[in-house]
Amino acid sequence: MKFNIFRAPEGQGGGSAVREPAPLTTAPVVGAHASAPLGPIKIAARDVSVFYGDKQALFDVSLDIPDKTVTALIGPSGCGKSTFLRTMNRMNDTIPGCRVTGRIEMDGGDINDRKIDPVLLRAQVGMVFQKPNPFPKTIYENVAYGPKIHGLATSKGELDDIVQKALKRAGLWEEVADRLHSPGTGLSGGQQQRLVIARAIAVEPEVILMDEPCSALDPIATAKIEELIDELRERYCIVIVTHSMAQAARVSQRTAFFHMGKLVETGDTEEIFTNPRERRTLDYITGRFG
Numbered sequence: 379m380k381f382n383i384f385r386a387p388e389g390q391g392g393g394s395a396v397r398e399p400a401p402l403t404t405a406p407v408v409g410a411h412a413s414a415p416l417g418p419i420k421i422a423a424r425d426v427s428v429f430y431g432d433k434q435a436l437f438d439v440s441l442d443i444p445d446k447t448v449t450a451l452i453g454p455s456g457c458g459k460s461t462f463l464r465t466m467n468r469m470n471d472t473i474p475g476c477r478v479t480g481r482i483e484m485d486g487g488d489i490n491d492r493k494i495d496p497v498l499l500r501a502q503v504g505m506v507f508q509k510p511n512p513f514p515k516t517i518y519e520n521v522a523y524g525p526k527i528h529g530l531a532t533s534k535g536e537l538d539d540i541v542q543k544a545l546k547r548a549g550l551w552e553e554v555a556d557r558l559h560s561p562g563t564g565l566s567g568g569q570q571q572r573l574v575i576a577r578a579i580a581v582e583p584e585v586i587l588m589d590e591p592c593s594a595l596d597p598i599a600t601a602k603i604e605e606l607i608d609e610l611r612e613r614y615c616i617v618i619v620t621h622s623m624a625q626a627a628r629v630s631q632r633t634a635f636f637h638m639g640k641l642v643e644t645g646d647t648e649e650i651f652t653n654p655r656e657r658r659t660l661d662y663i664t665g666r667f668g
């Protein structure tokens with residue numbers, strides 16, 4: 379069973395956190411480099427600003443994130459990439475003193491609407507962090523936990539299927555099929571990161587946010603995660619924060635360059651890396667600062 383907080387499940391009127399998709403209330407942002415057609419817009423951010431207490435970390439960011447595409451957020455340390463990423467599943471709500479203004483729509487619905495349950499939103503907009511963070515539970519339980527609490531399986535057999543499917547999709551099944559009941563923390567760093575991805579996938583998300591998912595991994599584990607990201611793109615909307623220009627160029631189709639809390643420019647990755655419009659982007663991607 380798949381749920382979407384902005385779409386009523388088939389044959390149901392929808393609960394309190396479910397509503398019909400509304401058309402975007404604002405026009406799509408299309409850069410000058412609009413040669414490659416954008417996929418349907420999954421997430422539309424409009425004039426998003428974020429404050430930590432009195433300090434403003436993001437300034438009026440408007441960005442369209444297409445579905446079934448990898449969008450890379452790049453920029454020097456402290457420019458607001460992670461802050462922006464967290465606005466898309468309301469993780470900033472969990473930071474005391476953090477305030478978000480502006481509007482973020484997913485499938486046309488306002489994710490900050492008071493009716494939206496952040497727990498459901500975060501299942502639908504999954505997140506993978508820099509450091510793999512499996513629960514101190516077995517491999518099986520790590521993946522089964524989300525489907526259990528969201529009531530996605532009606533029997534043990536169904537749950538087993540969900541776990542197997544998620545582990546397969548995360549490219550981990552072959553390596554763990556014979557030790558599903560061993561602790562997830564006993565896996566290598568790269569395997570743990572794929573386990574965390576399986577955990578996110580198990581609740582049938584629509585969007586996967588990744589905050590420097592390879593920065594704690596060696597080059598071989600990194601290559602595996604990058605391959606996986608490329609496969610997952612067929613099914614999900616993926617947004618990745620990365621410090622690695624090479625990684626952004628390898629895995630993403632769209633790139634957004636941030637500097638000092640502002641979105642400087644966004645476009646097709648190839649164009650951003652070969653023919654950026656802004657001097658600051660050129661200076662950053664050619665290593666003149668950052």
Ligand SMILES: Nc1ncnc2c1ncn2[C@@H]1O[C@H](COP(=O)(O)OP(=O)(O)OP(=O)(O)O)[C@@H](O)[C@H]1O
Pocket residue numbers: 430435453454455456457458459460461462473
């Ligand atoms: N929890 C917080 N409390 C106060 N300030 C914060 C918090 N998180 C981030 N900031 C500040 O907000 C600004 C943007 O930080 P953010 O982590 O989003 O940048 P970033 O581009 O992801 O950086 P990095 O690449 O180093 O991870 C920085 O000035 C940072 O110090």
